[in-house]
Amino acid sequence: MPFRPVPAERILKPGYTGPGEGLVPVDVRRERTRNVIVKFRDAPVYIDGERVTDLMDGEHVTFYLKPGVHRIGVTTQFDPVIELRFLVDPRYTNRASVAFDKDHHIGIRRVAQ
Template sequence: MPSRVFHASLKMLAFAACAVLAFALAGCAQEPPTPVPFKPVPPERILMPLYTQPAPGLVAVDVRRERGADVIVRFRDAPVYIDGQHVTDLMNGEHVVFYLSPGVHRIGVTTQFDPVVELRFMVDPRYTNRASVAFDKDHRIQIRRVAQ
């Protein structure tokens, strides 16, 4: 008889532990993941350092490669062009800051599978100057201006 009581108590304790664990895991799942900061492109991958050096009269333009979980595009490099000049390559989760004169510039991106996609980018010190590079559902590269 005492063993039945012991087994019943043990089952009740196991059930209670499972319920507490389920509630704890459910609470964790609702919290959004902490955003990971973008990594700067390493200096050795900057082909034209002139575009990444601040100077009087130039405006910072931040170009970011959005993180993607899709394995098909995650490890592709994305060459970046400023006014037709190949300046650097962006990898998943990287960014680069260019210093450009005010006015319209062409920022282009590509991959080994895509033609160059260009964005006519108005550089203006009064506005946020940020562009986002990402891949669409068909794994094609895109670039667009984004707000800060």
């Protein structure tokens, strides 16, 4: 089942979600879960310290960022912000996965396509 895009009304900083010259797409996906304890929690997403949107179960958002190292962070109302130093490079697959561990804590990691 494909990931659903985050609705436009939940994008708090639209400057990060529009393509532009010299910008590289970075796809951030929230993995689906059957665990009802975390399924309905929103997961705020930060780019370089700025809150940009919230991800719900099975959603994704594409950010357009300048090449270089950026910080992509996620959290919940129960977790501190977890940041991933993410090298944005047009030669690589630029995708990150947001998921919950067995203890219901949120995490983020870079994934291959």
